[in-house]
Amino acid sequence: MATEGGLTSSSSSRREYNGKITPFVALSCMMAAMGGVIFGYDIGISGGVTSMEPFLEKFFHQVYTKMKQDTEVSNYCKFDSQLLTSFTSSLYVAGLVASFFASWLTKSRGRKPSILLGGGAFLAGAALGGAASNVYMLIFGRVLLGVGVGFANQAVPLYLSEMAPPRYRGAINNGFQLSVGIGVLAANLINFGTEKIRSGYGWRISLSMAAVPAAILTVGAIFLPETPSSLIQLTNDKDRARRLLQRVRGTSEVQSELADLIEASELSKSIDHNPFRKILEANYRPQLVMAVAIPFFQQVTGINVIAFYAPLLFRTIGMGESASLMSAILTGAVGIATTFLSMVIVDRVGRRPLFLVGGVLMLVSQVLVGAIMAAELGDHGGIGKRYAVAVIVLIGFYVAGFGVSWGPLGWLVPSEIFPLEIRSAGQSIVVAVSFLFTFVVAQTFLSMLCHLKAGIFFFFGGWVVVMTVFVYLLLPETKGLPIEKMGDVWREHWFWNRVVVVGGPGVGEHLPAKFGEGGSQSSVVDL
Numbered sequence: 290m291a292t293e294g295g296l297t298s299s300s301s302s303r304r305e306y307n308g309k310i311t312p313f314v315a316l317s318c319m320m321a322a323m324g325g326v327i328f329g330y331d332i333g334i335s336g337g338v339t340s341m342e343p344f345l346e347k348f349f350h351q352v353y354t355k356m357k358q359d360t361e362v363s364n365y366c367k368f369d370s371q372l373l374t375s376f377t378s379s380l381y382v383a384g385l386v387a388s389f390f391a392s393w394l395t396k397s398r399g400r401k402p403s404i405l406l407g408g409g410a411f412l413a414g415a416a417l418g419g420a421a422s423n424v425y426m427l428i429f430g431r432v433l434l435g436v437g438v439g440f441a442n443q444a445v446p447l448y449l450s451e452m453a454p455p456r457y458r459g460a461i462n463n464g465f466q467l468s469v470g471i472g473v474l475a476a477n478l479i480n481f482g483t484e485k486i487r488s489g490y491g492w493r494i495s496l497s498m499a500a501v502p503a504a505i506l507t508v509g510a511i512f513l514p515e516t517p518s519s520l521i522q523l524t525n526d527k528d529r530a531r532r533l534l535q536r537v538r539g540t541s542e543v544q545s546e547l548a549d550l551i552e553a554s555e556l557s558k559s560i561d562h563n564p565f566r567k568i569l570e571a572n573y574r575p576q577l578v579m580a581v582a583i584p585f586f587q588q589v590t591g592i593n594v595i596a597f598y599a600p601l602l603f604r605t606i607g608m609g610e611s612a613s614l615m616s617a618i619l620t621g622a623v624g625i626a627t628t629f630l631s632m633v634i635v636d637r638v639g640r641r642p643l644f645l646v647g648g649v650l651m652l653v654s655q656v657l658v659g660a661i662m663a664a665e666l667g668d669h670g671g672i673g674k675r676y677a678v679a680v681i682v683l684i685g686f687y688v689a690g691f692g693v694s695w696g697p698l699g700w701l702v703p704s705e706i707f708p709l710e711i712r713s714a715g716q717s718i719v720v721a722v723s724f725l726f727t728f729v730v731a732q733t734f735l736s737m738l739c740h741l742k743a744g745i746f747f748f749f750g751g752w753v754v755v756m757t758v759f760v761y762l763l764l765p766e767t768k769g770l771p772i773e774k775m776g777d778v779w780r781e782h783w784f785w786n787r788v789v790v791v792g793g794p795g796v797g798e799h800l801p802a803k804f805g806e807g808g809s810q811s812s813v814v815d816l
């Protein structure tokens with residue numbers, strides 16, 4: 290059964306490459322992580338903007354008048370407006386479609402052009418949104434933002450994982466979610482300030498400030514190097530790749546890693562047809578299952594619902610005006626701190642323990658919140674202050690559980706498990722599924738809340754049980770293993786080794802015996 294990391298034998302390929310975190314790696318990753326900030330900024334900004342009255346009055350007049358008139362609506366049904374959620378969701382639909390174009394660009398032209406295009410589209414979207422004079426401009430702006438995050442989310446996690454030395458890959462890739470969290474918090478704080486602007490144009494500032502991280506990302510991308518792995522795949526120029534690798538790793542001893550990259554690239558070329566057809570083949574079943582399951586599970590933790598619900602609770606305990614700020618600070622700061630913690634320990638303790646601990650923490654908090662709500666909150670009126678405080682503390686624990694686990698690892702694990710020939714296609718499936726379910730959850734949860742009431746916490750809690758069992762049984766440990774050697778984890782896994790064909794592509798042992806386990810000996814590949 291699932292022994293240590295789901296591996297049944299000791300993994301001989303968990304060997305070290307040379308190299309450390311050079312300033313060069315740190316800088317490129319920081320720049321690329323701006324991709325996370327633009328994503329987070331949008332998540333954070335749209336909720337606040339759509340609750341600003343001048344914004345509603347201008348673009349969503351119907352919602353505005355309904356909000357003003359209805360005072361007798363149930364606690365659980367107050368915010369039920371499909372039109373308004375479709376404003377938020379339009380971005381995800383655009384991003385979903387864009388991620389497939391990104392797959393093609395990322396593969397055929399490199400990670401860098403996708404990041405550049407993502408930043409540029411987001412920049413244009415921010416300008417259009419900020420300047421919108423009618424609802425069409427507004428929606429078109431959101432579509433451009435969607436294209437921006439579609440490209441950025443497809444390319445940035447791959448970029449980070451390919452740039453990182455394997456033993457720091459978890460930390461570096463978790464930087465993506467850390468910057469998502471920073472973006473969300475920054476947006477909330479900005480909204481809190483702009484809401485108070487008397488002229489009623491605060492929302493314009495909120496929307497156009499997205500241009501700041503987008504500009505940094507776009508300009509930064511011009512100076513970013515391509516990843517060594519992508520450079521080999523694109524140019525086949527081994528000398529250039531070696532020079533880049535030496536610069537990135539800060540050592541001249543890069544033969545072992547270079548040989549693995551070349552091997553992976555050659556293998557990828559030899560079987561390289563349509564990557565979307567390829568990924569459907571039986572041998573890539575574990576990767577395909579992960580590409581769909583992981584982003585799906587990340588969204589059905591219910592994180593965005595909890596984040597939405599928190600301000601109501603703060604209002605309940607009498608925080609009044611500052612309720613949404615307080616809840617943003619709580620959920621934002623706890624999320625950032627725990628994602629940071631995850632960053633620090635993920636390469637030491639591994640991915641699986643974090644998923645399991647985070648899952649249990651989320652589940653316990655959700656069940657308790659659901660129970661308190663079911664017992665204490667009726668359709669009208671509030672809940673007692675003591676209970677509200679308890680619920681807020683529990684939400685803090687829930688966010689902490691997400692912050693150490695599904696938040697960052699939901700991006701990390703997919704980005705490190707795809708072999709080169711399906712990497713770009715695989716990552717765009719991840720982004721598409723992630724956006725699809727962000728959209729589905731956003732679009733349905735208000736009416737779900739209205740029908741399920743407190744049961745909504747048990748609903749998402751049920752999914753947390755499913756995903757935790759899934760990780761326990763089916764997700765192998767990927768800590769420290771070079772991406773190009775990742776095929777081993779399936780071959781050595783109690784379940785997946787029945788599904789994949791040993792010796793088939795993507796499963797290790799794919800090259801003639803002389804490459805063997807030590808397929809990185811420099812003598813084998815002509816450097």
Ligand SMILES: OC[C@H]1O[C@](O)(CO)[C@@H](O)[C@@H]1O
Nearest residue numbers: 332466469470592593624696
């Ligand atoms: O990684 C993306 C997910 O993380 C969050 O920003 C929470 O920190 C969610 O809003 C989002 O769906």
